Amino acid sequence: MTDPLSDLERLALAAILQIGPEAYGVSIRDEIRDRTGRDVSIGSLYKAIQRMEDRGYVSTYVGEPSAVRGGRAKKHVRVEAEGRRALEESVRALGRMLAGLDVDLEVT
């Protein structure tokens, strides 16, 4: 049984999967904004990532520093198998809740 995901965690997980290896703070934030129009702060994103890291849903690793970041490294994020399962579980739960409702949604 996996811990249920919060809204932000679900968005972040999906964004990381969309981006792939280049997933880190700014790119995840951009992905969420571009796809949903939501403006989340970098800080709350990191908080969500910390929480998911504690539960083994994602792992992080430190990348190379770059000039555009003022010589600072990126913190890359990767979704683990456990995280993918949690996302699927979460979406399925939502689907079951919505089944039969007159809502124009298509959930896989």
Add this chain to the structure above:
Amino acid sequence: MTDPGPPRVAIRLIRALLPAEERDFVLGDLEEDFRRRADGEGRRRATARYLYDGARSALSLMTRGSREGMLTGWGNDLRSALRVFRREPGFALVVVLMLALGVGGATAVYSVLRGVVLSPLELDDPDRVVVVWGRTPEYPRMPLTVGDHKALAEGVDAFASIAASWGNTALLVGEGEPRQVHVGWVTPGYFDVVGAEPLLGRSLVAGDLTAVVISHGLWIRAWGADPDVIGRSLRLPEGSFEIVGVLPPDRNPNLSSFAGVRTSYDVWRLQPPEWLEGEDRSVGWLRTTARLRDGVTLAQAQAETDALMTAVNRTVTERDGGTDLRVDLVGAKEDLVGEVSRTLWILLASVVGVLLIAASNVANLTLARGEARRSEMALRATLGGSRSRLIRQLLVESGVLAVAGGVSGLAVASVGLSGLLALAPPGIPRMEAVGLDWSVLAFAMGATGAAAVVFGVVPALRFVRGDLSRALVGRRATPDRGQRTLSRALVVGEVALSLTLLTATGLLLRSMSGLDRVDLGLRAEGLMTFAVEVPEWGDTAEDAAATMSAFIEGMASVPGVRSVAFTNRIPLGGGIYTGTYRSEEMVAGEAPTLEASIRWVTPDFFTTFGTDVLMGRAFRVDDDPAVAILDRRAADRLWPDGSPLGRRLQLSAVGEEPQWVEVIGVVEPMKHAGVAEPAEETIFRPMLTAAHRQNFRYAAVRVGGEPLAYVDPLEDAARAVDGDAVLARIRTMEDLVRDDVAATRFAGFLLTVFGGVALLLATVGLHGIMAHSVRRRTREIGIRVALGAERRQILRKAVASGGVLVGSGVVLGLMASLGLGGVLRSVLFGVEPSDPASILGACVIMLTAGLGGAWLPARWVMRLDPATTLREE
């Protein structure tokens, strides 16, 4: 890089707000975003966005709770903090012991201070009660004359009420065994003035000459707390009195004290109105007490009194103590405990110093231990423990240690307090009010809290500012400079505090030995004194003289008794009885009168007390009041050159017309008011021929061996003269002397203990920090030794670095001692606060102990084999 990043100020601001673990990543992200925006929207908007995003991020990282969960965290912290007792029992024990010692000592002394000085008097609205004293250049505290008391009673509007009191003793007969009782003589309204209304019955009102009010204690002792005692009669030698009131318990309406002793009167009577008739100003004997009107301040009342006295003095031509009498209004509590409060504050300051030293030691231990745990902390931080979380754990750990120390401290305080109460000299007033109560508990908590701030928060703050990643990389790295400076500063502070305490201790010890060497003008060993109370001494001079002579003969015949004398006041035994005197020459020249203590004595008085007769002779049985003996001080005052023998002087005492007396002898001065007080000029008068008009009759008996062994035989001898005779207030002269200097001894003893503990703690602290620093550098020293450095040289260097700490502490302590010395002046005797011997002695002790503390650990490393030290981590 041509493209500039966000403004530096913005970066710094955000950087400061972000928690360390995500700081760099977030800053990187923000900066990346900034550059993108700067290209499109311009730097200004990008900067605004940077600040907005940064602040938002910092906020969510700070407030969204620890990733490990804030709520469950506390429980975990507590558990892990409690584990410290199992994991490091030595560390925990030392910390708890040091805190217990510091907190316990401070709490015990505080509880005495609170009971004696801080808590209000046990009377109604006691802050409005003032004790009224006369002051002349020679006598800072003088009872008032009848004339002056009346002038104040009639002329000062600031007083809501005013009353006078006076005391003596009497024999209570008719309720079982005869017993001596202390009688307080008051004017009407006295109990209203001091704020102690009777528990049963009523107060004394004008005209109540055959009524008495009794104390709660006498009510219990003599009437078994019988509620129907009101209306019953009480028998004194003069007759029968009706009991009209019983005073409440724990309230002593007597506000006047002498030499720290505040008599508890058993029976209260109204002063006969004729006592206060007329305008007599020849002798001050009234203890005046007044209650201020509501809304009038002490300063206002004092100003009004000053103005009145200036006017009164203009009309006075002759008065005891001179025509220029000033009158001081002293708050009742200040009057009672003012002197002892200084000593207690000094003691509290000293013991708080000890607490500070203990807390500094614990802080140093925590710092050293924190350093040893840096790698652990760094590792945990890397593994995801947030910094605030780690700091919180450190604080919880300190808190647990502080609570353990505080609770143990309370135990130490309760033991220490019983010790203090057992050791406390009899002269400390209100000791019965001392105990552990809520306010003392609050003090203990405050003291513990303050100590915890020193030893818990300070190291935690160091931790906040330290860079953990460095600790992880360089595991053998020396601690950062800031931390070393902090622990060295703590040790310097400890040394300075200890030196200050040691100096104070030295001064007190010198005062004590000074008091031991004081010439009392008498030989105390083998001497016993007591009051003799009988129902009737005899109405005429002849009868009273015969009674007194019979007692002297009877007691002198007890085997082992060497000599017996009577007097009206026992040296160091309290009481003031003064009169004025002038030589014949001074009367002729109309010079103002002088003031002297007057003592009535029987012929063997000087033999019994071992006081030398310097000129002339002692009294004989048949000497009448027309002759007198002077002490050397009074003789020198009147006739600085030439023999006083055969000269005449005019003398007047309470209720007497001035009288001419001839000097027949001169004796060495005797101490009366206190060992540390100057001997008062004294005029001795022959008691036997005036035995019928004495208020007090004390016997002094010189014996071979232990005086108290003679109490029973002496009492038998007295009963043989009068079956109702009672020996009361039995004291050996050695006890009187010991009690008189007890306050100084008490302070000296406690300061010695505090100074010793401070020295020990500071030395331990210094030893700890030196051992720590040497051990940390074991490897470095090993390398140096392996490379051929002289061990001696290394040792010298190590000791020198400790010496710098001790030296700085000593210099600071010296400055503090010299600066604060004046505070001590009031408790010192025969020694200046800047006494070089005390200061030098304290410095030598501190330097020796301190350098020893630095030398030992250095020597320990020197003994090690270089190969071993090199392997040392």
